[in-house]
Amino acid sequence: MSGEDRYIELLWGPQHPSSGHMRFIVKMDGDVVSEFYPDPGYRHVGIEKIAETKTYIQIIPLIERPAILDAANLNFVYVLALEKLLDIEAPPRAQYLRTMMAEFNRIASHLYGIGIFGIMIGSSTEFMWAFGDREIIIELMQMVGGARLTYSYMVPGGVRNDLPDGFKEKALKGLKYIERRLEDHKRIFLENAVTLSRLVGVGVIKKEEAIKLGIVGPNLRASGVRYDVRKAEPYGAYPELDFEMAVREEGDCYARLMVRIDEIKTSIYLIRQILDKMPSGPILHERFMRYLAKWKAYMERMKKIKFPPIFVSLRPPKGDSFARVECGRGEATCYIVSDGSTNPYRVRLVTPSFRNIIAFKYSMPGHRLADIPSIYGSLDYFPPGADR
Amino acid sequence: MSTDKVLNKVKGICKETRTKDKRIVLIVEKEKMKELAKELRDMGFDHVKSVTGIDYPQKGQMEVIYHISSYQDPELMGIIVEIRTTVDRDRPELPSLVDIWPSAEYLEREEYDLMGIIFKGHPELKRLLLPEDYEGIPPLRKDFKIPTEGIEA
Numbered sequence: 001m002s003g004e005d006r007y008i009e010l011l012w013g014p015q016h017p018s019s020g021h022m023r024f025i026v027k028m029d030g031d032v033v034s035e036f037y038p039d040p041g042y043r044h045v046g047i048e049k050i051a052e053t054k055t056y057i058q059i060i061p062l063i064e065r066p067a068i069l070d071a072a073n074l075n076f077v078y079v080l081a082l083e084k085l086l087d088i089e090a091p092p093r094a095q096y097l098r099t100m101m102a103e104f105n106r107i108a109s110h111l112y113g114i115g116i117f118g119i120m121i122g123s124s125t126e127f128m129w130a131f132g133d134r135e136i137i138i139e140l141m142q143m144v145g146g147a148r149l150t151y152s153y154m155v156p157g158g159v160r161n162d163l164p165d166g167f168k169e170k171a172l173k174g175l176k177y178i179e180r181r182l183e184d185h186k187r188i189f190l191e192n193a194v195t196l197s198r199l200v201g202v203g204v205i206k207k208e209e210a211i212k213l214g215i216v217g218p219n220l221r222a223s224g225v226r227y228d229v230r231k232a233e234p235y236g237a238y239p240e241l242d243f244e245m246a247v248r249e250e251g252d253c254y255a256r257l258m259v260r261i262d263e264i265k266t267s268i269y270l271i272r273q274i275l276d277k278m279p280s281g282p283i284l285h286e287r288f289m290r291y292l293a294k295w296k297a298y299m300e301r302m303k304k305i306k307f308p309p310i311f312v313s314l315r316p317p318k319g320d321s322f323a324r325v326e327c328g329r330g331e332a333t334c335y336i337v338s339d340g341s342t343n344p345y346r347v348r349l350v351t352p353s354f355r356n357i358i359a360f361k362y363s364m365p366g367h368r369l370a371d372i373p374s375i376y377g378s379l380d381y382f383p384p385g386a387d388r
Numbered sequence: 389m390s391t392d393k394v395l396n397k398v399k400g401i402c403k404e405t406r407t408k409d410k411r412i413v414l415i416v417e418k419e420k421m422k423e424l425a426k427e428l429r430d431m432g433f434d435h436v437k438s439v440t441g442i443d444y445p446q447k448g449q450m451e452v453i454y455h456i457s458s459y460q461d462p463e464l465m466g467i468i469v470e471i472r473t474t475v476d477r478d479r480p481e482l483p484s485l486v487d488i489w490p491s492a493e494y495l496e497r498e499e500y501d502l503m504g505i506i507f508k509g510h511p512e513l514k515r516l517l518l519p520e521d522y523e524g525i526p527p528l529r530k531d532f533k534i535p536t537e538g539i540e541a
Contacts, residue, residue, distance in 0.1 A: 040517060041515075041518065044517040046527060048502075211435060211459045211460065212435075212490050213490060214437075214489070225459050227459045227465065231465075232466055322455060322470070324437070324468075335438060346440070348440040350437065350438040350495070354498075355495075357494050358490075358491065387517055
């Protein structure tokens, strides 16, 4: 066949069993992809628009909805931007607690991604194992944040809860378990012959290409780019912590998988440091604490804060602010414009998954149909996170 | 390279500039956007982080903001450059920067979709998040009111 006849247009999704809610329009030449168009939007809920109608505190539970399995990090970027507007900084203990939650969430997010990746390339065992191990992290985070996934843990000027009694021992035990389990994952999945043959050398994104497309997170670092917001513009407790950025040079699906594994190890290393170095002191900024003088004894006994009344009508001064953090899946940025009233004039949230959409369009062509799940899974794309 | 050095190089092209910490704000006429973008790219700013449209119906204007930074240059990594320009609200058109920074492709397309801003020269300016057949006011504009569902007794 020749001309246009030789191409078949394939609609992949939005009910694809592994993809979730995302459609791809794929132009196939035999079983080779010749053009690939991502078509997101099935989970678009208009977070940015809804945020304009809410007060600054009400936005906290809203903003973490797009990626509930990485809620603490999205919470973090919004609160950082808001604190820049208010011109305050959380006290040291709150910074450490925030950073700890962010790192726990990074482990949970990577385990989730690896589990989904496993089932996409046919390893049901890896799916079950990764999700099972993620449960440990979720239990630990629940002890601190009070919920399994959506913690709304960080508030302007601090955090909601302090650590419960005996948390450190439990956390160390959990981390040790995860560390040991990574060896099992290596045996069953990471060094499995099927995994290697389906991932090594597939879906290569070269360094220049990765920079040009502006992709983020582990996908970027797997292509040899040494960029991590935690190093480029350290926030929270990161300036005081020691860690190495996980980078690989190959840029293929396997490198992206292994960067995530390395990052889990880095996060474990970071959390251990945080638990050791955790400073004592208040967990809310003094500007808000002064409204809570009569609750001081209660708050210390219960190890949590009460919301100061001013939170209801928080009015940041006129102006704008920009913040960025490294989420599990990559960099998230938040830009807030305040007109001096109780709700923001504009909130712009760019999530890592949205910035990775472009990678589909430019990395898929030239690969075979059977490679689509490998590449998709390796990009750790999350449709609700991208659509917002 | 410090923020001052970056600022000195592009001052001539901009209408107004200011810095706050490590964020450089450059306000520029839309006709000079491309010139400024090229200058910044040659300096080492290699990708776009976000494209934001803001609607000001009282002024009859819309503001378009690009946040850019660098992946490669360790000194520029910590700096965020903000390019701001205004367009007429009734004819919100400005040149696309995709040919300078390909990473802006989907970010610009999203603002076209939700804000109705037309980026001239964009390779694929189509609906992205909204349904393909959506008609009416772009939802992120201020005159779009969120529909509410009442309870019918």
